[in-house]
Amino acid sequence: MYKQECYKIFTRKSLYFTFLLFIFFMFITGGSHSIHQTNAYQSLYDEWRGPLTSTEIDMANERLLKIEEQIDREMAEADGFEGVFPQRIEDQAAHSIYTSVVQAGENIEWFEGRKEALHNKTFDPTTTADQAEDAQMEFELLQQLNEPIGFYQTTTWRSTVDFINTFGFIFLTVLIILGLAPVFADEHSQKIASLIASTKYGKNKIASAKILASFTYIGALFFSLHLVNVVIEVIKFGRFADGTVPLQNLYLFIQSPFSLTIGQYYALALGIQLLGALVIGLLVLFLSIVTRHAMLTFFISGAIIGTPVLFRQLGFDQELIQYITQFSYAELIRVKGLIDQFIVLRLFGQPILYPYLFIAVFLLIASVNVFLIYRQYRNQQIVN
Amino acid sequence: MLKLIIENISKTFKDKQAVTGFSAELSEGVYALLGPNGAGKTTLMRMLADILKPTSGRILLDGKDISIMGDHYRDSLGYLPQEFGLYRNFTAVRFLSYFARLKGLDKQEATTRVDEVLKLVNLQQDRKRKLKTYSGGMKRRLGIALALLNDPKILIVDEPTAGLDPQERVRFRNLLSEIAGDRIVLLSTHIVSDIEYIAKEVLLMRQGTLIQRSTSEQLLDSVKDKVWKCTVEQHALPQLQKHYKVGNIQRVETGIEVRIVSDQQPLADAVNVTPTLEDVYLYFFNEEVIDGVQAGML
Amino acid sequence: MSRFNSINETDNDELEERFDYKENQVLQQELTDYLVKFPDEDDIDATIDTLRQYVPTQTTKSVNRIERLITLCKRSATEVTVVSKTYWITCTLLFIIGYLITNLADTNPLLTLIFLAPLPFIIGLLEVFKGREHGLLEIELTCKFTTDQIMLSRLFLIGITNVTLNTVLTLIISPTTGKPILEMLLTWLTPFTFFVAIALWLSIHFKGQVFVTTFLSLWLVFIGLIISNNHWIEALLNINLVIHFICLGFGSLLISIQVKQLINKYQTYEGGQRVEINY
DSSP, X not given: OHHHHHHHHHTOHHHHHHHHHHHHHHHHSOOOOGGGGSHHHHHHHHHHOEEOOHHHXXXXXXXXXXHXXXXXXXXXXXXXXXXXXXXXXXXXXXXXXXXXXXXXXXXXXXXXXXXHHHHHHHHOTXXXXXXHHHHHHHHHHHHHTOSOOEEOOOHHHXXXXXXXXXXXXXXXXXXXXXXXXXXXXXXXXXXXXXXHHTSTTTTXXXXXXXXXXXXXXXXXXXXXXXXXXXXXXXXXXXXXXXXXXXXXGSGGGTTOOSOOBHHHHHHHHHHHHHXXXXXXXXXXHHHHHHHOOHHHHHHHHHHHHHHHHHHHHHTOOOHHHHHHHHTSHHHHHHOHHHHSSOOEEEETTEEEEHHHHXXXXXXXXXXXXXXXXXXXXXXXXXXX | OOOEXXXXXXXXXXXXXXXXXXXXXXXXXXXXXXXXXXXXXXXXXXXXTTSSOOSEEEEEETTEEHHHHTHHHHHTEXXXXXXXXXXXXXXXXXXXXXXXXXXXXXXXXXXXXXXXXXXXXXXXXXXXXXXXXXXXXXXXXXXXXXXXXXOOSEEEEESXXXXXXXHHHHHHHHHHHHHTTTXXXXXXXXOHHHHTTTOXXXXXXXXXXXXXXXXXXXXXXXXXXXXXXXXXXXGGHHHHHHHXXXXXXXEETTEEEEEXXXXXXXXXXXXXXXXXXXXXXXXXXXXXXXXIIIHHHO | OHHHHTOOSSOHHHXXXXXXXXXXXXXXXXXXXXOOOOOOHHHHHHHHHHHHTTSOOOOOOOSSHHHHHHHHHHXXXXXXXXXXXXXXXXXXXXXXXXXHHHHHSSSOHHHHHHHHTTHHHHHHHHHHTHHHHTTXXXXXXXXXXXXXXXXXXXXXXXXXXXXXXXXXXXXXXXXXXXXXXXXXXXXXXXXXXXXXXXXXXXXXXXXXXXXXXXXXXXHHHHHHHHHTOHHHHHHHHTOOHHHHHHHHHHHHHHHHHHHHHHHXXXXXXXXXXXXXXXX
């Protein structure tokens, strides 16, 4: 049964067509940083790579100033703005590196400032007990990070990690909806539902087989998509380096309070995204049973998943809508929002970190969903 | 001894009462469900196939409610709906194997059983072909194979012979009477001649209710002195059709020979003839004469 | 019988003389009772084969292009009533939505136009393939206007509708952008042709539910890609006119290839049938 259900899903040409087109999209977006591939950059990078002391940052600042003076001079000499300045590759590499180092220095400063503010807040008489507790919690988390920020060249990692919350989640969602919307619905449109429902296992085991086949499809899709992405990233940005440094070195995650390396985050994010993909799959399957129509399923599930994204994009921030966007399928499959900042929610007065609560809520939703799928499928009546 | 009891079941859809208080007790043998279009035959069969729930009443197999039996009931069930689809890019073998697993056969059983049923419906040569290349009759036969796959104790077939050519119909008829031995077979049909010889009992259904139930002999008996044959002129025909239930019409040398089902002698020169099930149908379903019997004759 | 053979048509008088009333009666009776047997299959076939040589060959298609175009327009006009109301309502709604977005939101109105342009056509394609989706193909093929003609005229109709709607919208918003109208028209027309070509390809190869959902997904992803990338927006809105025309020509070529394929496919039943199986 399971094999045949897989066969039904995997023989659909339109899915392959869409998948290939998406890969084409992935390929044509984003460019490479050619300067990073040069020897001059590499040798200077090896010199500066790692945690930064304040003297090092000051030195970088000085050198950056010098190079900028040089750029001004060269521009004046060249008598125009055509071309790349500074002209020498070595100077370009140095400019790139010192800019990054100075930026990292600012980030370090910001991080220390944040810790101090939190510390003060804990003892500030104007904060409520809850607020103080939250601040204390955040402070402790930050303490565990030690000094996470340094100077590392993480372009490949950044792009790979970024894929999860940009194209990755969109492509996955679209292909899951496209692939799974017909799973139950097509039995009706092909007039086979009554044949199936009148067989021994036609009301329970077949549902399991279909769910399993759908999960197989999601898994295959998930792994091939990320595998292709990794290959594309390497082609575009060169090999992976510095995956073992703290996550906060990625600019998008600088606010994250969690003690994770980039590599760990990637693994974790993949895990959560896979979970999210499966949960969305369950939603689509359920709608497929209820609506008995693939196109309706497509639109309804698209609306359920897309609306919160739209709200966020349009900047609605009423409290209710915030809860909706915070606890939405899209947030789950995007993963980033769970990790990239400190959010604490209160459940029965107890502070609980947003990602933990979030995952718990969605595990609950998923299990209710599974229950509903079986119930709905068992009780369906077929009249045509 | 197998016993299927239908206990006063009704089914109401939003706007329509499809089956009303239908009760019957069925044991081994072939039962034919006869009735005009829209009589509720299909709805009744769907309830027996466990894909529709009765609004009220229940169905018992050997004293157990089928809605409680669930799997166990469907395990002994073979159902072929009037209209069904096929996975067009499956081969016959793949399709049947899929359903064999659905019907709870294990892998070994499935392989042998698929071969058996394909042979039974004469489709061995086409077993590896994709179903989209199948003709209408072949699809029907595959459907029959499908229903027989799990060697069901209860076989429910809705209009099984629609779309089969005469030769295949005869084959199917024989097949049914062959396998009917120790199981309950319930079939609905328009084609009265299909059931004349094989049905143990005929259930006449009309507007959702059972109006008559008896063996075909008894049914024939009940119209024994009511079937007349006479020859009339062409112009007299419309008048005749207005007042009597007119069956077969045939042009003969001396005019038009008509078959009339009537309690009284319709015309002076009308003679009594031996009734067939078609006459029975005509007798019970007057209003539906046109779409009933004539469709059946085609 | 042999007597009758010798009769000359002109001499009626002689006929009158020889007329035998009794014989006539017998003959009449015989004819009334005469049963015409249904000829067997072989005889019918033989007759048809014999007659075939007298059947005029199919008249060639209208001589010149203009005439063909006119018949196409006429047929499209009759299709207006056949195309479902939902389609017209959706088109109107889309137009209003387009108008609102271009006027109210602070996104570039031309961008909105590019995005919204293909939608009426996509929904219209469902109408074009209505017959196929409802299993009417076989019947349509046997009608006076065959499936490919019907499809072509509907395609023409929705294409015209779509382009008209977009043009009207362009004219309405033209004061706000301050660009020449030709450039604005080209800006959405070029991507539109590519969308239409892709949509046609999809609709020929996949059944309605699948192609609409697949196309909408691709369309959404395309929008997402463009919006997330400022360079692309700039590039899309400020293409050189020459490149525009080249792209437009290429897009139109793609469309005509697809339309040709569609016609070839639906001229015979086997071609059309294959579609129904695909996902």
